[in-house]
Amino acid sequence: MINGKIWLSTPTMHGEEQKYIQEAFDTNWVAPLGKNVNEFENEMANYLGIKSAAAMTAGTHALHMAVKLAGVKTGDIVLCSDLTFAATVNPVVYEKGVPVFIDSEKESWNMNPEALELALKKYEGKVKAVIVANLYGSPAKLDEIKALCNKYSVVLIEDAAESLSATYKGRQTGTFGKYNAISFNGNKIITTSGGGMFLSDDEEAVARVRFFITQARDPAPHYQHSEIGYNYRMSNVVAGIGRGQLLHIEEHKRLKTEIYERYKAGFKDLPVKMNPYLSDSVPNFWLSCITINKEAMAKVTPEMIRVHLEKDNIESRPIWKPMHLQPVYKDNDYITAGENVGEDIFERGLCLPSDIKMTEDEQSFVIKKIKELF
Ligand SMILES: *Cc1c(COP(=O)(O)O)cnc(C)c1O
Numbered sequence: 001m002i003n004g005k006i007w008l009s010t011p012t013m014h015g016e017e018q019k020y021i022q023e024a025f026d027t028n029w030v031a032p033l034g035k036n037v038n039e040f041e042n043e044m045a046n047y048l049g050i051k052s053a054a055a056m057t058a059g060t061h062a063l064h065m066a067v068k069l070a071g072v073k074t075g076d077i078v079l080c081s082d083l084t085f086a087a088t089v090n091p092v093v094y095e096k097g098v099p100v101f102i103d104s105e106k107e108s109w110n111m112n113p114e115a116l117e118l119a120l121k122k123y124e125g126k127v128k129a130v131i132v133a134n135l136y137g138s139p140a141k142l143d144e145i146k147a148l149c150n151k152y153s154v155v156l157i158e159d160a161a162e163s164l165s166a167t168y169k170g171r172q173t174g175t176f177g178k179y180n181a182i183s184f185n186g187n188k189i190i191t192t193s194g195g196g197m198f199l200s201d202d203e204e205a206v207a208r209v210r211f212f213i214t215q216a217r218d219p220a221p222h223y224q225h226s227e228i229g230y231n232y233r234m235s236n237v238v239a240g241i242g243r244g245q246l247l248h249i250e251e252h253k254r255l256k257t258e259i260y261e262r263y264k265a266g267f268k269d270l271p272v273k274m275n276p277y278l279s280d281s282v283p284n285f286w287l288s289c290i291t292i293n294k295e296a297m298a299k300v301t302p303e304m305i306r307v308h309l310e311k312d313n314i315e316s317r318p319i320w321k322p323m324h325l326q327p328v329y330k331d332n333d334y335i336t337a338g339e340n341v342g343e344d345i346f347e348r349g350l351c352l353p354s355d356i357k358m359t360e361d362e363q364s365f366v367i368k369k370i371k372e373l374f
Contacts, residue, residue: 006314006362007355009187009287012252017244024236032214034236040243041197047246048172050180050199052206055234055242056213059161059183059196064091065209065232066179066198067129070155072097076128079119081111081140081159082322082334083342084133088159089323097128101324103336108278109345110140113148114337120152122335129155134163134173135320136351137189137256137286138277142168142176155179161196164189165253166284174199189252189286190245192238255356256285259363263288263352266367270374271296275349289319291348300373302350308373314366319349 020036029035041053056062072078074096080089082101092099102119105112111132120127130149132140142158149156158177160166166173174180180199184192198209211217216229234242264274271293277283292300306316322342324334353366 004313006312006353006358006366008315008317008351009354010357011186011191011193012248012356013241014244014248016247017241020240020243021237024240029236032231032233032235034239036236036239036243037234040234040239040246043243043246044182044197045199047249048175048199050172050175051201052199052203054198054206054209054213055239056196056198056232057234058194058232059159059181059185060087060091061213061230061232062181062183062196062198063087063131063157063159064094064230065212066157066177066181067091067095067097067131068212069179069205069208070129070157072128077123077126078129078131079116079123079127079154079335080131080323081133081135082324083109083320083345084135084159084323085161085320086323086326086328087161088131088133089329092131099323099329099332101322101329101332101334103334103340104135104342104345105141105337106341107276108138108140108281109135109275109342110138111145112337112341113141113144115335116145116148118337119333119335120148120154124152127152127154129157131157131159132177133159133161134166136275136289137163137166137284138275139163139166139168139173139281139283141278142173146176157181161185161188162286163284165249166282168278168281175201178202179205184242184245189256189284190242190249192234192242192245195234195238195242252356253284256288256354259354259356259358260285260288262360262363263290263367266364267370270371285354287351287354289349289351291345292350294348296374297348302348305350305370305373309366309369312365312369314369315353317351319346319351322346 160174161183
């Protein structure tokens with residue numbers, strides 16, 4: 001417990017991070033380049049099994065570069081996960097594209113391939129890319145989604161910000177898209193305090209991204225620019241934190257999995273379900289979530305649980321509000337395969353404390369508090 005509070009998900013440091021930071025100081029590579037940045041990129045690419053990576057200041061920026069590389073221009077349609085954090089979608093608008101939101105399926109809470117195909121047909125010829133997020137660390141139906149992208153010749157972008165270290169059919173998430181993004185924000189499974197990476201098997205694309213995120217300088221001794229650049233490069237100090245964290249990623253995943261399993265066992269007699277996952281995937285269980293069964297909603301709502309936990313200094317959080325319900329996206333199209341699955345998860349769901357420093361006793365207390373309400 002930190003300050004007596006049980007948190008949703010906070011950074012967990014181990015000490016090795018300090019060694020790499022010290023190295024950056026000792027060599028005076030306190031800059032947005034240096035050994036830690038290069039090594040962090042190589043180590044992450046090797047871990048995931050992808051050819052190349054570019055570290056940057058945020059996962060959101062990695063998604064921005066993915067949208068840019070996909071060639072999204074003014075008015076182009078990009079089909080996006082609807083039930084996700086706004087950062088999945090906003091980069092489309094940075095490039096003046098138009099997000100269209102695709103509802104979830106019930107088996108993983110992620111993009112429904114059936115709804116995706118309806119959208120690909122509806123907007124045939126106008127779609128530039130698909131952005132799929134793996135919500136709360138559970139992989140989407142990536143093979144089906146990838147096959148549809150191939151069939152309709154659109155670029156697949158995978159937002160693996162929440163699912164780093166999760167696998168689908170034995171392969172790491174963050175490697176299924178032509179372009180992929182991960183995040184090292186403070187609440188993610190590993191963190192650099194803030195940061196992200198762009199990943200691709202296309203080494204030229206990664207080189208192109210490196211060019212854009214270092215102000216798009218043409219190869220000339222003077223400062224010459226033929227394109228608009230960005231200053232998105234990761235600091236060598238920050239990359240040191242990442243190298244230390246990556247040593248512990250599997251341990252973090254194991255602890256997150258244990259938290260999920262303890263909730264599942266603790267709630268076995270309650271009218272609730274844990275966030276689901278596909279049988280051919282291994283989630284990283286970044287956040288453990290529940291949905292309250294429909295018939296029990298008359299008695300207990302997610303908001304009642306959240307407020308009840310808050311009284312004991314326990315942090316929980318609503319499910320992401322679907323993008324098609326966001327005021328800023330009220331005019332954007334939204335495609336379902338029938339029922340509104342994402343809306344239903346939003347109404348009946350809650351994210352529970354999933355901090356890997358939470359003790360078993362603390363978790364038992366959280367479970368007890370939730371049981372009290374039913
Ligand atoms: C955290 C997150 C991002 C953004 O990553 P940042 O590093 O915070 O910019 C993008 N997509 C999803 C689904 C996320 O959860």
